[in-house]
Amino acid sequence: MGSNDFAKLPYIGESVLRKEDERFLTGAGEYTDDVQLNNLTYTVFVRSPHAHANVKSIDTKAAMAAPGVLAIYIGEDVAHDKINGLPCGWLITNIDGTPMNEPPHPILAQGKVRYVGDHVAMVIAESLEEARNAAELVEVDYDVLTAVADVRDTMKEGAPLIHDLAPKNHCYKWAIGDKAAVDKAFKTAAHVTKIDITNNRLIPNAMEPRAAIGCYSRASDEYTLYVSNQNPHVERLLLTAFVMGLPEHKVRVIAPDVGGGFGSKIYLYAEDVCVTWAAKKLNRNIKWVADRNESFLSDAHGRDHVTHAEMALDKDGKFLAFKVNTDANLGAYLSTFSTAIPTILYATLLAGQYETPQVYVEVDAWFTNTAPVDAYRGAGRPEATYLLERIVSRAGWELGLTQDEIRKRNFIKTFPYQTPVALQYDTGDFVQLMAKSQELADVAGFAARRAESEKKGLLRGMGYSSYIEACGLAPSNLAGALGARAGLFECGEVRVHPTGSVTVFTGSHSHGQGHETTFAQVVAARLGIPVENVDIVHGDTGRVPFGMGTYGSRSISVGGAAIMKAIDKIEAKAKKIAAHLMEASDTDIDFANGEFTVRGTDKKVPFAQIALTAYVPHNYPLDKLEPGLNETAFYDPTNFTFPSGTYICEVEINPKTGETRVDRFTAVDDFGTIINPMIVEGQVHGGIAQGIGQALMENCVYDRQTGQLLTGSFMDYTMPRADDLPNFTLGYHSTPCTTNPLGTKGCGEAGAIGSPPAVINAVLDALAPLGVKDFDMPATPLRVWEAIQSARV
Amino acid sequence: MKTKLSVNGKTVTIEAADNTLLSNAIREHLHLTGTHIGCDTAQCGACTVMIDGNAVKSCNMLLAQASGMSITTIEGIAAPDGTMHPMQQAFKDCHGLQCGFCTPGMVISALDLCAKHPDASETEIRDLLEGNICRCTGYQNIVKAVQQGAAHMKA
Numbered sequence: 001m002g003s004n005d006f007a008k009l010p011y012i013g014e015s016v017l018r019k020e021d022e023r024f025l026t027g028a029g030e031y032t033d034d035v036q037l038n039n040l041t042y043t044v045f046v047r048s049p050h051a052h053a054n055v056k057s058i059d060t061k062a063a064m065a066a067p068g069v070l071a072i073y074i075g076e077d078v079a080h081d082k083i084n085g086l087p088c089g090w091l092i093t094n095i096d097g098t099p100m101n102e103p104p105h106p107i108l109a110q111g112k113v114r115y116v117g118d119h120v121a122m123v124i125a126e127s128l129e130e131a132r133n134a135a136e137l138v139e140v141d142y143d144v145l146t147a148v149a150d151v152r153d154t155m156k157e158g159a160p161l162i163h164d165l166a167p168k169n170h171c172y173k174w175a176i177g178d179k180a181a182v183d184k185a186f187k188t189a190a191h192v193t194k195i196d197i198t199n200n201r202l203i204p205n206a207m208e209p210r211a212a213i214g215c216y217s218r219a220s221d222e223y224t225l226y227v228s229n230q231n232p233h234v235e236r237l238l239l240t241a242f243v244m245g246l247p248e249h250k251v252r253v254i255a256p257d258v259g260g261g262f263g264s265k266i267y268l269y270a271e272d273v274c275v276t277w278a279a280k281k282l283n284r285n286i287k288w289v290a291d292r293n294e295s296f297l298s299d300a301h302g303r304d305h306v307t308h309a310e311m312a313l314d315k316d317g318k319f320l321a322f323k324v325n326t327d328a329n330l331g332a333y334l335s336t337f338s339t340a341i342p343t344i345l346y347a348t349l350l351a352g353q354y355e356t357p358q359v360y361v362e363v364d365a366w367f368t369n370t371a372p373v374d375a376y377r378g379a380g381r382p383e384a385t386y387l388l389e390r391i392v393s394r395a396g397w398e399l400g401l402t403q404d405e406i407r408k409r410n411f412i413k414t415f416p417y418q419t420p421v422a423l424q425y426d427t428g429d430f431v432q433l434m435a436k437s438q439e440l441a442d443v444a445g446f447a448a449r450r451a452e453s454e455k456k457g458l459l460r461g462m463g464y465s466s467y468i469e470a471c472g473l474a475p476s477n478l479a480g481a482l483g484a485r486a487g488l489f490e491c492g493e494v495r496v497h498p499t500g501s502v503t504v505f506t507g508s509h510s511h512g513q514g515h516e517t518t519f520a521q522v523v524a525a526r527l528g529i530p531v532e533n534v535d536i537v538h539g540d541t542g543r544v545p546f547g548m549g550t551y552g553s554r555s556i557s558v559g560g561a562a563i564m565k566a567i568d569k570i571e572a573k574a575k576k577i578a579a580h581l582m583e584a585s586d587t588d589i590d591f592a593n594g595e596f597t598v599r600g601t602d603k604k605v606p607f608a609q610i611a612l613t614a615y616v617p618h619n620y621p622l623d624k625l626e627p628g629l630n631e632t633a634f635y636d637p638t639n640f641t642f643p644s645g646t647y648i649c650e651v652e653i654n655p656k657t658g659e660t661r662v663d664r665f666t667a668v669d670d671f672g673t674i675i676n677p678m679i680v681e682g683q684v685h686g687g688i689a690q691g692i693g694q695a696l697m698e699n700c701v702y703d704r705q706t707g708q709l710l711t712g713s714f715m716d717y718t719m720p721r722a723d724d725l726p727n728f729t730l731g732y733h734s735t736p737c738t739t740n741p742l743g744t745k746g747c748g749e750a751g752a753i754g755s756p757p758a759v760i761n762a763v764l765d766a767l768a769p770l771g772v773k774d775f776d777m778p779a780t781p782l783r784v785w786e787a788i789q790s791a792r793v
Numbered sequence: 794m795k796t797k798l799s800v801n802g803k804t805v806t807i808e809a810a811d812n813t814l815l816s817n818a819i820r821e822h823l824h825l826t827g828t829h830i831g832c833d834t835a836q837c838g839a840c841t842v843m844i845d846g847n848a849v850k851s852c853n854m855l856l857a858q859a860s861g862m863s864i865t866t867i868e869g870i871a872a873p874d875g876t877m878h879p880m881q882q883a884f885k886d887c888h889g890l891q892c893g894f895c896t897p898g899m900v901i902s903a904l905d906l907c908a909k910h911p912d913a914s915e916t917e918i919r920d921l922l923e924g925n926i927c928r929c930t931g932y933q934n935i936v937k938a939v940q941q942g943a944a945h946m947k948a
């Protein structure tokens with residue numbers, strides 16, 4: 001079925017209320033910490049209070065003697081049991097062809113700690129309180145070393161060495177694009193715009209803290225790991241094949257209800273391994289739940305780039321070439337997908353929506369004494385969009401062009417379009433996205449609103465951002481060629497029951513995105529049955545055949561496509577059964593609206609009857625066809641999908657206090673086919689909220705000398721609250737994706753990708769009359785006030 | 794020590810250590826796991842329950858302090874036949890939840906808000922929800938849900 005036909009089916013484009021909501025609204029959701037198990041013990045991790053130190057000794061005697069304590073494990077126990085360190089899933093190759101530096105990432109410190117929160121010991125006790133009390137009694141003798149937290153410091157001569165296997169704290173130097181062509185283009189440029197920017201480090205802060213319960217059954221020699229995770233099969237693969245050396249069929253990973261992920265729950269973490277490993281040693285179930293402080297310290301963080309970039313333009317404001325140097329902070333260890341974020345998911349997006357003939361990007365990635373940095377909502381693409389959309393607006397201002405004009409002069413207008421940085425965009429309509437966004441944002445009324453603000457003593461500015469992202473990760477062969485150590489397909493199983501209801505088992509995982517509804521709509525639409533008759537099962541390697549999980553806005557475009565393929569198989573088999581029942585050739589059978597008909601006759605059989613016949617095969621072509629109606633399909637995408645949009649933000653700033661408020665925010669997106677507009681709208685709202693959070697308030701700060709996390713609680717790290725945000729105005733202009741059968745492009749990350757530069761361009765527009773030309777996120781009152789003061793000097 | 798209190802209309806006696814937090818007593822002793830712990834420091838609001846008609850962050854209170862009080866958790870909001878409260882229904886109708894983790898606390902805060910400020914404006918609703926963090930929704934649909942829930946509660 002083509003995407004055009006698919007989009008016309010019933011349920012597609014309908015805001016069906018969510019099937020999952022009732023359990024969440026009545027307290028019946030089951031998150032990892034809610035799972036009730038017998039034989040349960042509790043674990044607390046002793047974490048390093050120092051950013052960088054040698055561990056001279058660990059004395060566990062007093063802790064072992066404390067009430068309720070069952071065991072204490074340290075790095076030596078891990079080494080003794082030959083448990084490997086945590087693997088990195090993406091090999092990046094240096095410019096010179098050598099592999100990146102990949103130092104070990106132990107689950108419990110092997111003689112050295114490398115960030116505040118690094119794992120030193122695991123204390124297991126009968127109760128949580130006993131484990132906590134005993135953890136305080138573990139005496140660790142540290143030899144404290146000089147720490148380095150900032151990427152600008154770690155690259156300096158004489159910086160403290162974090163890993164023996166990573167000289168100069170360097171992980172890799174990677175590049176993409178044609179350097180010689182870029183250099184040549186710069187020589188012909190009429191104008192060059194330069195920018196130095198930092199992309200502020202963020203802490204994801206899903207509301208459910210990470211949690212894991214390790215279980216072991218002596219009867220079957222099988223492990224079960226309950227874990228708050230976005231991709232249980234990937235978790236199992238990494239845990240078994242890379243870390244513990246176990247056969248996969250002996251480990252079941254269950255990610256039950258998961259309270260938000262935003263990337264931070266993609267990864268295999270030390271705690272997940274520890275509870276699984278120790279469950280067998282103790283023959284007890286072991287629960288660990290992070291407190292919020294541990295989340296701040298040990299969840300993988302996001303962003304943290306420092307970049308210098310230059311754009312060459314001709315006299316008409318057309319982009320000739322773009323060159324970029326980025327230094328990325330990877331933290332103390334390589335988290336699961338960390339190395340791909342500042343490279344594959346960042347540099348390939350730096351053509352943006354523009355016909356820039358040449359782009360060259362060099363990325364240096366560095367180790368520091370901070371928590372590991374990995375994908376956070378958008379993952380590389382927000383960093384690319386922030387850089388590009390900032391320099392585009394700046395180039396326009398330097399040339400006397402408005403923010404829309406500089407963009408319109410450079411928009412890509414014909415598709416497919418091959419960028420100079422590897423990607424080929426299949427579809428898009430950037431001109432119309434801009435036009436519709438300007439209309440919805442009432443750009444025409446801006447001057448009057450600015451005058452109103454001025455009357456109140458406030459500065460008003462308007463900022464644009466035209467983003468594109470690569471989603472639907474990913475064609476496995478392409479990802480493999482780029483260094484991925486896993487495939488990125490998806491799996492779906494469609495099980496039609498004898499009475500015609502359907503259970504779908506998907507490798508995608510929902511942690512708020514509403515798959516149980518959206519995916520059910522897809523199936524109900526295809527099979528012509530009520531959406532209530534379709535249940536979606538996800539998050540359990542014991543029930544779902546296989547899967548690669550949810551990240552990179554991939555679920556509907558890859559997971560949904562796998563389900564579509566499985567339904568194709570269901571439909572093909574059902575047609576054969578229908579042909580038998582109606583004594584016709586299966587090539588004469590049509591299927592629509594839940595009914596099988598014989599072309600050119602009035603014969604028909606409903607879907608439910610086919611289902612029953614498949615399982616009660618009394619009148620059935622048993623010589624040619626197996627009974628049952630249960631099909632599994634794997635889908636590997638042939639290209640990325642390319643959501644795009646133009647966002648327009650208006651801010652009001654009080655120049656006396658620096659207080660900055662987003663007054664209006666308009667987002668017009670191209671997500672291709674939209675299955676459930678209500679859910680898509682919710683995804684955009686949430687993404688924009690996180691993007692505005694990054695632009696206005698969120699900032700992860702480590703002390704530059706000691707590597708102590710200064711923003712380690714909700715009192716120090718500012719999360720957007722209800723009164724910090726306006727209502728958002730949303731619109732769509734869709735050009736369906738041509739490379740998957742649904743025509744979908746993905747919508748989960750767009751808001752977080754597109755919004756930060758729109759906000760900061762608006763701040764710069766507002767402050768321009770005061771002479772402020774540059775500004776780094778977040779636009780807190782203090783920083784805005786300081787920018788105003790220094791511009792006056 | 795033993796603490797006697799009313800939870801969702803039933804009198805219960807909980808035997809727990811003196812330093813047991815109300816949030817832990819609700820989750821671990823009564824197995825009412827709809828009350829979530831998002832920070833344990835009264836900053837996020839996920840553990841909010843209704844105590845004698847006031848929305849209170851249960852992680853910031855000892856079980857002993859709740860002695861003799863009447864507590865309603867998210868499990869006690871719906872009608873006895875299971876029909877969701879108009880505020881619960883409003884959250885569903887308006888897509889005011891995504892991952893669901895902050896939702897119980899958000900609904901309890903919304904009930905308190907509407908009882909005390911039945912005519913709250915959108916701006917006031919946003920101010921009054923300041924104690925509850927949601928990372929998923931961007932709040933717009935939560936505000937919409939509170940407005941719909943308030944209208945139904947008045948009707």
